[in-house]
Amino acid sequence: MNAEIVAVGTELLLGQIVNTNAQYIAQGCAGIGLNVYYQTVVGDNWDRIKEAFSIASSRADVVICTGGLGPTRDDLTKDALADYLGLEMTVHEPSLRNIEEAFRNRGGLTENNARQANLIAGCDPLPNDNGLAVGVALTLNGKHYILLPGPPREMRLMFDRYALPWLKTKMDGERPLFSKMLKFAGIGESLLENRLLDLIDGQDDPTIAPYAKEGETAIRLTTRASSAKEAEEKLAATEAEIRRRAGDHLFAEEDIPLEAAVVQLLKQKGKTAALAESCTGGMVSELLTSVPGSSAVLRGSFVSYTNEMKQAMLGVPKTLLEGEGAPGAVSPETAAAMAAGALERTGADFAVSITGVAGPGPSEGKPEGLVYIGVAVRGGGVETERLQYSGGRETVRIRAAKYALYRLWQLAKD
Amino acid sequence: MNAEIVAVGTELLLGQIVNTNAQYIAQGCAGIGLNVYYQTVVGDNWDRIKEAFSIASSRADVVICTGGLGPTRDDLTKDALADYLGLEMTVHEPSLRNIEEAFRNRGGLTENNARQANLIAGCDPLPNDNGLAVGVALTLNGKHYILLPGPPREMRLMFDRYALPWLKTKMDGERPLFSKMLKFAGIGESLLENRLLDLIDGQDDPTIAPYAKEGETAIRLTTRASSAKEAEEKLAATEAEIRRRAGDHLFAEEDIPLEAAVVQLLKQKGKTAALAESCTGGMVSELLTSVPGSSAVLRGSFVSYTNEMKQAMLGVPKTLLEGEGAPGAVSPETAAAMAAGALERTGADFAVSITGVAGPGPSEGKPEGLVYIGVAVRGGGVETERLQYSGGRETVRIRAAKYALYRLWQLAKD
Numbered sequence: 001m002n003a004e005i006v007a008v009g010t011e012l013l014l015g016q017i018v019n020t021n022a023q024y025i026a027q028g029c030a031g032i033g034l035n036v037y038y039q040t041v042v043g044d045n046w047d048r049i050k051e052a053f054s055i056a057s058s059r060a061d062v063v064i065c066t067g068g069l070g071p072t073r074d075d076l077t078k079d080a081l082a083d084y085l086g087l088e089m090t091v092h093e094p095s096l097r098n099i100e101e102a103f104r105n106r107g108g109l110t111e112n113n114a115r116q117a118n119l120i121a122g123c124d125p126l127p128n129d130n131g132l133a134v135g136v137a138l139t140l141n142g143k144h145y146i147l148l149p150g151p152p153r154e155m156r157l158m159f160d161r162y163a164l165p166w167l168k169t170k171m172d173g174e175r176p177l178f179s180k181m182l183k184f185a186g187i188g189e190s191l192l193e194n195r196l197l198d199l200i201d202g203q204d205d206p207t208i209a210p211y212a213k214e215g216e217t218a219i220r221l222t223t224r225a226s227s228a229k230e231a232e233e234k235l236a237a238t239e240a241e242i243r244r245r246a247g248d249h250l251f252a253e254e255d256i257p258l259e260a261a262v263v264q265l266l267k268q269k270g271k272t273a274a275l276a277e278s279c280t281g282g283m284v285s286e287l288l289t290s291v292p293g294s295s296a297v298l299r300g301s302f303v304s305y306t307n308e309m310k311q312a313m314l315g316v317p318k319t320l321l322e323g324e325g326a327p328g329a330v331s332p333e334t335a336a337a338m339a340a341g342a343l344e345r346t347g348a349d350f351a352v353s354i355t356g357v358a359g360p361g362p363s364e365g366k367p368e369g370l371v372y373i374g375v376a377v378r379g380g381g382v383e384t385e386r387l388q389y390s391g392g393r394e395t396v397r398i399r400a401a402k403y404a405l406y407r408l409w410q411l412a413k414d
Numbered sequence: 415m416n417a418e419i420v421a422v423g424t425e426l427l428l429g430q431i432v433n434t435n436a437q438y439i440a441q442g443c444a445g446i447g448l449n450v451y452y453q454t455v456v457g458d459n460w461d462r463i464k465e466a467f468s469i470a471s472s473r474a475d476v477v478i479c480t481g482g483l484g485p486t487r488d489d490l491t492k493d494a495l496a497d498y499l500g501l502e503m504t505v506h507e508p509s510l511r512n513i514e515e516a517f518r519n520r521g522g523l524t525e526n527n528a529r530q531a532n533l534i535a536g537c538d539p540l541p542n543d544n545g546l547a548v549g550v551a552l553t554l555n556g557k558h559y560i561l562l563p564g565p566p567r568e569m570r571l572m573f574d575r576y577a578l579p580w581l582k583t584k585m586d587g588e589r590p591l592f593s594k595m596l597k598f599a600g601i602g603e604s605l606l607e608n609r610l611l612d613l614i615d616g617q618d619d620p621t622i623a624p625y626a627k628e629g630e631t632a633i634r635l636t637t638r639a640s641s642a643k644e645a646e647e648k649l650a651a652t653e654a655e656i657r658r659r660a661g662d663h664l665f666a667e668e669d670i671p672l673e674a675a676v677v678q679l680l681k682q683k684g685k686t687a688a689l690a691e692s693c694t695g696g697m698v699s700e701l702l703t704s705v706p707g708s709s710a711v712l713r714g715s716f717v718s719y720t721n722e723m724k725q726a727m728l729g730v731p732k733t734l735l736e737g738e739g740a741p742g743a744v745s746p747e748t749a750a751a752m753a754a755g756a757l758e759r760t761g762a763d764f765a766v767s768i769t770g771v772a773g774p775g776p777s778e779g780k781p782e783g784l785v786y787i788g789v790a791v792r793g794g795g796v797e798t799e800r801l802q803y804s805g806g807r808e809t810v811r812i813r814a815a816k817y818a819l820y821r822l823w824q825l826a827k828d
Contacts, residue, residue, distance in 0.1 A: 013450045015440030016625070019433050022455070026429030036427045037462060039455035041436070048451060055469065190485045190526055201487070210486060211425050214565070255430070275717075281703025282696030285717045289695025292774055292807060300723035302716060303689075303699045309714035309760060346723060360706055390516035392544040393706060394567055 001171055002035040004060035006052050008067035008077050009150055010043040021066045021155055025148075028164055033177030033224065034062065044074040053084045057143050062167065067150030069133035071112040077147055078118055078136060085140055088121040095125070095134040102132060126162040130154045137166045144170055178231030179222040182242065183252040183261070186406035189217045195245045199238065206238050214395075215402025216258055251409055258405045259287040265412045266297035273408055274348035275301035276314055276338040278329065278355040279371065283401040299346040302338075310334065314341030330355050330366045332384040335374030339384075343376040350411045351376045352404045359393045371400045375407055415585055416449040418474035420466050422481035422491050423564055424457040435480045435569055439562075441625070442578055445634065447591030448476065458482060463494040471557050476581065481564030483547035485526040491561055492532055492550060499554055502535040509539070509548040516546060540576040544568045551580045558584050592645030593636040596656060597666040597675070600820035603631045609659045613652065620652050628809070629816025630672055665823055672819045673701040679826045680711035687822055688762035689715035690728055690752035692743065692769040693785065697815040713760040716752075724748065728755030744769050744780045746788075746798040753788030754796050764825045765790045766818045773807045785814045789821055 005022050012019055022039045029036050037060065042052040049068070056063040068077030082089050095117035103113060116133040119125055126135030126146070131154040136147035146163050148155045184192055189212035193200065196219070200208045206223040221238055225231035243250060251261045266273060275284050275298075285301035288294050302313045307329055310316040316337040320327055327333040338353035356371030357363045369389040376382045387403060389396045419436050426433055436453045443450050451474065456466040463482070470477040482491030496503050509531035517527060530547040533539055540549030540560070545568040550561035560577050562569045582590075598606055607614065607624050610633070614622045620637040635652055639645035657664060665675045680687060689698050689712075699715035702708050716727045721743055724730040730751040734741055741747040752767035770785030771777045783803040790796045801817060803810045 012437075013440055013453065014444050015437045015442075015450075018437040019453075023426075023429045023432040026427055028429075030428045036429075037457060037459075038466075039427065039433075039453075041453035043451060045451075051473075052452075059465075190524055193486055193526070194524060209424065209488070211430070212484065212486075212565075214567075277696075277699075279703075280700075281708070281712075282691075282699030282715055282717065283703075285691075285696030285719075286694075286700045289693075289697075289717070289719065289772075290808065290811070294695070295719050298695075298717075298719050300716070300718050300720065300727055301696055302714070302727075303696065303703070303712075304714050305703065305709050305712050306714065312759065313714055313716075345726065358703075390512075391546065394704065395544055397704070 001061040001174060002037050003029055003062035003064055004038040004040065004056040005036060006056055006063060006065040007039070007041045008044065008049055008065060009041070010074070012041045013043045021150065021152060024152070024156055025064055025066065025159060028159060029064075030177070030179075032164060032168055032171065033174060034167065034171065044068060044076060046076055046080055049076055049080040050084045053081055061142070062144045062146070062170075064146045064148070064163070066148040066155050069116065069135065069147060069149045071110075071116050071133075073112070075115070078120060081136070081145060081147065082120045085120075085145075087140075090119050090121045092117050092119040092125050092134050095119075095128075095132070099132050124166065126158050126166070128154055128158055129161065130157045135162065137163060139170070175224045175226055177222060178225055178228065178235070179220055180235055180239070180253065181255045182219045182221070182239070182250055183254075183256065183258070184217045184219065184246060184249040185215065185251050185258045185402060185409065187217065187246065187249040192217050192219075192246055192249070196242060199241060203238070206235050208238065208242075214398045218255065251406075257287075258402055258409065260291045262405050262409045262412065263288060263291040263294045263297055265409060267293065269412050271349040271412055272297055272299050274299045274342045274346035274351040275404070276342035276351065276353040276374075277301060277303050278305060278310070278338070278353075279358040280354045280397050280401045280404070281305060283397055284352070284354065284404045287401060287405065299348045302342055302345075304338065310338065314338050314345070316341060328364050328366070330357055330364065330370060330372060332372050332374075332386065335372035335384045336376075336382045337374075339374030339376035340382050343378060349378045350408060352408050354400050354404050356387075356396065356400055358396045369396045371396065371403075373400070373404055373407055375411065377411060415475040416451050417443050417476035417478055418452040418454065418470040419450060420470055420477060420479040421453070421455045422458065422463055422479060423455070424488070426455045427457045435564065435566060438566070438570055439478055439480065439573060442573055443478075445591075445593055445636075446578060446582055446585065447638070448581065448585065458488040458490060460490055460494055463490055464498045467495055467498045475556070476558045476560070476584070478560045478562070478577070480562045480569050483530065483549065483561060483563045485524075485530050485547075487526070489529070492534060495550070495559060495561060496534045499534075499559075501554075504533050504535045506531050506533040506539050506548050509533075509542075509546070513546050538580065540572050540580070542568055542572055543575065544571045549576065551577060553584065589638045589640065591636060591638050592642065592649070593634050594649055594653065594667065595669040596633045596635070596653070596664055597669065597672070598631045598633065598660060598663040599629065599665050599672045599816060599823065601631065601660065601663040606631050606633070606660055606663070610656060613655065617652070620649050622652065622656075628812045632669065665820075671701070672816055672823065674705045676819050676823045676826065677702060677705040677708045677711055679823060681707065683826050685763040685826055686711050686713050688713045688756040688760035688765040689818070690756035690765065690767040690788075691715060691717050692719060692724070692752070692767075693772040694768045694811050694815045694818070695719060697811055698766070698768065698818045701815060701819065713762045716756055716759075718752065724752065728752050728759070730755060742778055742780070744771055744778065744784060744786060746786050746800065749786035749788030749798045750790075750796045751788075753790035757790040757792060763792045764822060766822050768814050768818050770801075770810065770814055772810045783810050785810065785817075787814070787818055787821055789825065791825065
């Protein structure tokens with residue numbers, strides 16, 4: 001079985017709100033192994049809503065629609081579906097009583113509010129535990145239709161509590177879908193894909209799908225199975241082969257960002273970190289501190305954006321930064337001095353520094369995208385690494401930041 | 415003319431990401447008076463992408479597609495559109511040279527990366543200033559097609575800088591829409607809206623539409639006119655009235671983020687800034703350094719996440735932080751000491767500090783969302799301000815960060 005999600009609302013078409021309802025419903029469908037092939041957004045327009053139902057019915061087994069169940073004249077979804085299917089409208093008496101009750105203390109019921117109790121004749125009503133508009137579930141000519149309200153608080157509860165269980169009863173006999181996410185860092189999407197190309201192309205079960213996020217790559221393994229145990233066995237061999245080829249970059253077996261994995265690992269090992277950021281301007285610190293509980297592992301960070309501040313904040317020798325023949329701010333020597341300075345001044349176990357040319361354009365004779373990462377370990381030495389990125393200022397910054405996090409993850413892992 | 419937005423990506427259908435691209439494009443279309451009647455999401459599937467193009471072409475004048483321009487075998491959009499339209503593929507030589515250049519230092523170009531330089535024969539290429547995949551604009555049989563990359567950073571720049579101007583040239587004959595964006599900070603959307611409510615509800619021309627962004631609010635004034643001069647005259651009276659009511663929060667007359675306005679203003683005044691961040695963890699610095707040229711105005715920042723580091727990095731007295739009756743890390747006293755310390759240690763003209771409880775949950779008896787901002791001026795005094803936010807860790811952090819930027823903007827303006 002496959003599904004289409006239809007969201008009704010002119011405010012979506014105007015870009016006033018983002019379609020988080022579609023994401024929520026899509027996740028729920030994925031969770032029960034119901035494939036979503038299309039999502040559609042249509043405005044509060046009678047003809048176009050009916051056309052959307054017509055197209056969705058022609059290409060999906062299940063049509064899940066959200067929005068347009070409210071009290072105003074813009075709310076057309078139930079009537080449009082009834083009209084499209086040639087069904088009559090009726091009143092859901094329990095919902096009407098709910099609405100009357102709700103308005104008893106608000107100066108009485110208006111006619112348009114009563115509309116929220118309307119239902120399509122013969123459907124299964126879906127209760128709204130967070131609002132007044134009743135939802136719809138019905139099957140006609142082998143197609144299943146679900147109408148949910150638009151406000152996320154109402155939609156989510158109705159979907160989880162009533163629509164998903166109703167859908168599951170229609171899916172008996174299909175084997176559910178199981179999937180596992182593997183997250184990689186410190187390796188580009190295309191390089192990772194190259195390592196796995198024969199697997200990605202050559203096998204259907206489990207399927208292997210790569211997704212690039214900025215500075216991270218995710219691989220999703222998916223299979224159908226009769227039980228979680230069977231799925232685990234089917235995924236295990238593929239996962240082992242992927243680990244053999246790229247395990248050095250695998251930082252999580254769930255969909256968490258790299259910074260969350262770093263905080264988790266540092267906590268687990270009882271280690272602390274410090275940062276000295278130049279071209280990333282605080283981005284690494286910002287990512288780490290976006291993780292709740294990061295205060296236990298991040299001691300502090302220095303954003304030393306100018307040469308003067310590299311000296312004052314981190315004790316980078318002036319001779320490295322200025323004068324003829326000096327390596328300059330963007331150099332392995334400066335990266336090393338920054339990392340060593342951050343380690344010493346914070347007393348952390350690990351310090352990572354980033355200095356580079358974010359762009360636009362070259363700086364002091366160094367090309368845009370050239371970045372040096374420095375790594376200092378308490379009681380250990382200092383190492384540096386040279387990277388060359390492209391794609392503009394923001395790409396250079398985010399890639400360098402994620403690479404710094406990757407190095408921190410490596411340090412903590414060892 | 416009307417448009418359909420098509421987003422390509424299985425990760426959208428699986429609910430792994432939310433379709434913010436559709437919202438961004440929808441807002442841009444609304445801004446030039448191009449009606450969007452449908453949005454569609456389709457997976458990385460050859461037949462279904464072609465079907466989506468077919469349906470969109472049948473019901474829209476403009477098809478704006480995002481996603482599927484990348485290097486992997488999942489990225490099918492360009493080839494699918496060419497196949498649907500019966501056009502050949504070609505190579506965009508400047509893009510190929512960009513890609514070769516980008517990979518020169520990364521161990522050479524792989525074939526899949528070169529695919530990002532492919533174009534549909536006869537189209538107008540849309541440059542990608544934030545990445546490698548070139549975009550497409552073309553007109554065939556009276557229908558206009560635009561293909562944009564999926565990563566939001568690449569998509570947004572290409573859309574604003576190249577696709578929208580291209581679209582505007584296709585809209586000749588319609589009396590053009592003129593709009594002006596006013597940006598506000600340091601005031602919430604609903605508060606700003608309340609100040610302007612009678613204008614927003616009471617007048618049709620120019621229309622006044624508020625858009626909330628995190629920590630910033632935009633007001634778009636829109637009118638149709640025969641010339642820029644006529645539009646300017648029509649907008650002037652409304653703008654003057656808005657300025658009268660909320661001019662103290664108006665930081666830009668174009669759609670730039672607050673951090674860009676701050677960098678611009680500091681540069682213009684020849685002033686420098688420093689930051690001491692606790693709960694925002696580097697976010698203010700990261701925002702400022704995202705602006706090219708920020709190195710001229712940001713001297714440096716301290717991310718002093720722990721009490722120990724507040725002492726070591728910024729010289730906050732231990733007696734403020736610890737012991738019975740001490741005001742604690744989240745207090746006006748600590749905010750003031752952090753700002754004073756940052757000013758002294760960097761020699762900047764202005765220093766702003768942020769200390770608060772980002773959450774989740776309360777900390778040391780202080781509620782989630784409580785934030786103190788400290789402001790220190792060279793040769794001047796130190797002031798603090800108490801703020802109370804809600805909405806969870808990320809909302810608290812971004813609001814506090816934007817408020818700190820707003821204070822910096824105020825300091826520079828005076």
